[in-house]
Amino acid sequence: MQKFTLTPLATALLLIGTSALGQSAPVPAAAASSPTSSDASRKPTAQLDAVTVTASKRSEAAHRLPYNVTAVSEQALRDANITDLKSLIKDSLTFEAPPNSARFTDSVSVRGLNVSSVSANNIEWFSRSTLSYYLDDAPLPNIGFRIKDIARVETLLGPQGTLYGGGALGGTVRYITNKPQLGVTEGRVSSSVFHTRGGSDLSTDTDAVMNLPLGRDLALRVAVARLDDQGYTDRYAGTPNYLTSAWQPKPNASQVLYKDDDWHRATTGRATLLWRVSPDLSLQLSHGQQSGTAHGSSGTQLLRVASSANGAAYRAGEALGPDTVLSPYPEFTDRDIRISTIDLDWRLPGWGQLHSSTSRYRDDRIGQADYLGTGSFFYGDLGYSRFRLGSSSWAGNTAYITYANRYSGTLHETRFVSDPGPLSWIAGFFAASQQRSQAFSEWMPGLEALxxxxxxxxxxxxxxxxxxxxxxxxxxxxxxxxASDRLTLTAGARLFAYRDRTATQVEDYAFDLVTGVVKAEEKDSGQSYGKLNAAYQLTPDLLAYATFSQGFRRGGANGFRGAGSVAVADELKGYRADQTNNLELGIKGFLADRRLYLQANVYQIRWKDPQTYFSQDINGFPVWGTTNGPAALSQGLELQWRWKPMASIEISGGSTYTRGEWDATKEVCLYADGTECRTYAKGGKLGGNAPWKHALSVRWQGEFEGHQVWASAGARYVGVKNSDRGDDPADQPFQYKAYTTTRASVGLAKGDWDWSLWADNLSNNRELVSFQGTSAVATRVGLRAIYLTPRTLGLNVSYRF
Known part of the structure; x- marks a missing residue:
């Protein structure tokens, strides 16, 4: 496990806070305020609350923004036990990702924009998200940062290339942190104790926040959190009775079974210093970091099958019992995330607001994974019979892989937002310098001699x-x-230039089939993407809109090699940026004296040059890469609503429908002579997104003997979905069955105390939602099936001071 260490900036911020504990300067009475008590914040009201977001780069009410934007508040996140992106996706109707273990980075998609396999994979560059991620105003390559001391999470659906740049093909997720408060001394300590069925021990998730005034115009906010998830899946490291070859378990040769091996530990910290230079100018310095280890994998080992055709591999019986995986080697991912930011806000009276944000991030993810089935296939069937499972010359060794994924970058954005008026505008400048390395190695003990x-x-x-x-x-x-009291017209654009230098190194040390580095450079200037929008205010609280928006994602290079005298086709030496064009019609706002909130829209997204996986075969040895497929089309509808039939009850629900498919036919050939081709045919279905999803929840709030009490229950339905894309209308990829999950919670608040009991997957539904392995693995050792997380029960306690 990696150690949690502080950078100089974080150390300085924490030292300032420590020195201020006994030296707070007096604060004017007008600036002082007491922390909001938790029971007061829960008192029911007769009307639904309006939510303010900054998704448009200015503070506005969400129901007045002419596109699909939602915000989940800090209290709602805590009540739903949402602490990371995976749990947010699990609770969402609009995002899709396989609910794999924390060890994996998943392909996150939205609105049907997915051409990746919906399964668990150790190699990170197989994951391709169609969402962009932000921590406040800082774009990140991935969101691994846990949701702690977060004011809200904003989700913007539809391409957001104009304001949010590359990666926002289908939308953007923004974590908005709580800012330091001037003149306020307050804090909170919270802890969650929970247990997952099948696990042996209780898990804990504890966090603490402190806000300290350091003077009239200076404040510090520090937040720390610690997760100790004990897991529930066992690892069997020995040789099961259905396999004849024997190997030595790792790391302890005398230990075969490792209980609750899928544990997760993470320590998170964030310090933010706010300086109000003048009433109109403020400067904020922040540093956040997270270190942890996600160990093992959830799942159940299935028996091997003679053929994986017709889904047999996914329906095979359990090899070792429920929630037990087969893995001679321990599996883990160590992750370290650091991000430092400087923000400047300058209010220019009569003009608007100037905001500048500069951030530096580093995200390292290193780990190890078992390679039992695939490794014996490559180093046994394809080359060395000594390593083949079941061979009489079996040496007792199995393969494993290691990986190291490193991201770093410096990002800057300056924007000017005008004051509201007949003409209002946003103008900004963005600059980024980013480095990436995604590496992995395969290891076979005993191979060196061969x-x-x-x-x-x-x-x-x-x-x-x-x-x-x-x-x-x-x-x-x-x-x-x-244009009038009711009609507002908006046009937006993003003009950018970029340079991308890539170096792809592939070294086949075992068979000497591939070696060397392929370098490429892609650059362009004058690229532009736009947005057009018309919003009509039907009533002061009800808006109708029509929008056209674009999104894009950067391209890259491949490591494909020529075959003898035949060169790789120019098109396959790299892959181009892909682009989405979205047409959307919607209506949103309050009805029935603000007791009903409705957000409904229909959309059609045309996806140009979608990036999809492609592989080269060199004497049976694969070299993986990416190509641009034919145009694709995704269309659907989204409906969300909240209703307060009375002050104490709120009912909410939603439904989404999406359908994605290739919208043209395209043949892609690897070599310049037109050989080794693949055809993507019009009508082939894009996988990984359930056509239909529904959600319904009911929440009651009341008072009992001076205590604020509440109870909620909810259900979520996810329809049948393909595990992968189909390259022809006749293709039938394996389908995950539809399922429904339920949850419930009850809570009590008194003064500054909050207590709540919660249960996820209340009915303990056990449905297949992902898997790990290939057809070669399925026929040799069996797939690793990943099911819904079993019933989990928890207790949350929070104290504010």
Whole structure:
């Protein structure tokens, strides 16, 4: 496990806070305020609350923004036990990702925009998200940062390339942190104790927040959190009775069974210093970091099958019992995330607001994974019979892989937001310098004696690294014209230039089929994406809108090699940026004296040059890469609503429908002579998204003997979905069955105390939602099936002071 250490900036912020504990300067009475008591914040009201968001780069009520935007408050996040992106996705009707273990980084998709396999994979560059992620105003390569001391989470659906740049093909997720409060001394300590059925021990999730005034115009906010998830899945490291070859369990040769091996530990910290330079100018420094280990994998080992056709591999019986995986080697991911930000806000009276944000981040993810089935296939069936499962010359060794994914970057954005008026506008500048390295190695103990001397590290059979250095500058803006009291027209654009230098290294140390580095450079200037919007205020609280918006994602290079004298086709040496064009019609706002909130829309997204996986075969050895498929089309509808039939009861629900498919036919050939081709045919279905999803929840709030009490219950339905794309209308990928999950919670608040009891997957539904392995694995050792997390019960306690 990696150690949790502080950078100089974080250390300085914490030292300032420590010195201020006994030296707070007096604060004017007008600036002082007491912390909001938890029971007061829960008192029911007769009307639904309006939510303010900053998704449009200015503070506005969510129901007045002419696109699908939602916000989940801090209290709602805590009540639903949402602490990370995976739990947010699990609770969402609009996002899709396989609910795999914390060890994996998943392909997150929205609105049907997915061409990746919906399964667990150790190799990170197989994951391709169609969402962009932000921590406040800082874009990040992934969201692994836990949701702690967060004011709200905003989700913007539909392409957001104009204001949010690359990666926002289908939308953007923003974590908005709580800011330091001037003149306020307050804090909170919260802890959650929970247990998952099948696990042996209780898990804990504890966090603390402190807000300290350091003077009239200075304040510090510090938040720390610690997760100790004890897990519930066992690892069997020995040889099961359905396999004849024997191997030595790792790391302890005398231990076969490891109980609750899928544990997760994470320590998170964030310190923010706010300085009000003048009434109109403020400066904020913040540093956040998180270190932890996600160990093992949830799942159940299935028996091997003679053929994985017709879904047999997914329906095979349990090999070792429920919630037990087969893995001779321990599996883990160590992750360290650090982000430092400087924000400046300058109010220019009569003009607007200037905001500048500069951030530096680093995200390292290193780990190890078992490679039992695939490793014996590559190093046994394809080359060395000594390593083949069941071989009489079996050496008792099995394969494993290691991986190291590193991201770092410096990002800057300056924007000016005008005051509201007949003409209002946003104008900004963005610059980014980012580095990426995604590497992994395959290891086979005993291989060194069989391979070419001096090639790679000892027993290393394969190495691959996809590295890049990316620079981008952009100008962006929006102009809104209030054409009448009811009608507002908006146009926006983003103009940018970029340079992407890539170096893909592939080294086949075992068979010497592939070696060397392929370098490429992609650059362009004058690229632009736009947005057009018309919003009509039907009533003061009800809005109708029509919008056209665009999103994009950067391209990259492949490591494909020529075959003898035949060169790789120019098109396959790299892959182009892909683009989405979205048409959307919607209505949103309050009805029935603000007792009913409705948000409904229909959309159609045309996806140009979608990036999808492609592989090269070299004498049976695969080299993985990416290509641009034909145009794709996604269309659907989204409905969300909240209703207060009385002050003490709120009922909410929603439904989404999406359908995605190839909208054209395209043949992609690997070599310049037109050989080794794949055809993507019009009508082939895009996988990974359930056509229908529904949700319904009921919440009651009341008072009992001076205590604020509440209870809630909810259900979520996810329809049948394909596990992968189909490249022809006749293709029938394996389908995950539809399922419904339920949850319930009750809570009590008195003064500054909050207590709540909660249960997830109340009915303990056990449905297959993901898997790990390939057809080769299925026929040799069996797939690893991943089911819904079993029933989990928890107790939350929170104290404010």
């Amino acid at each position: 391979k070419t001397p001096g090639r790679g590290a000892t027993d290393e059979g394969y190495f691959e690294d996809q590295a890049s250095r990316y620079r981008e500058t952009a100008l962006f803006g929006e102009l809104s014209w209030k």
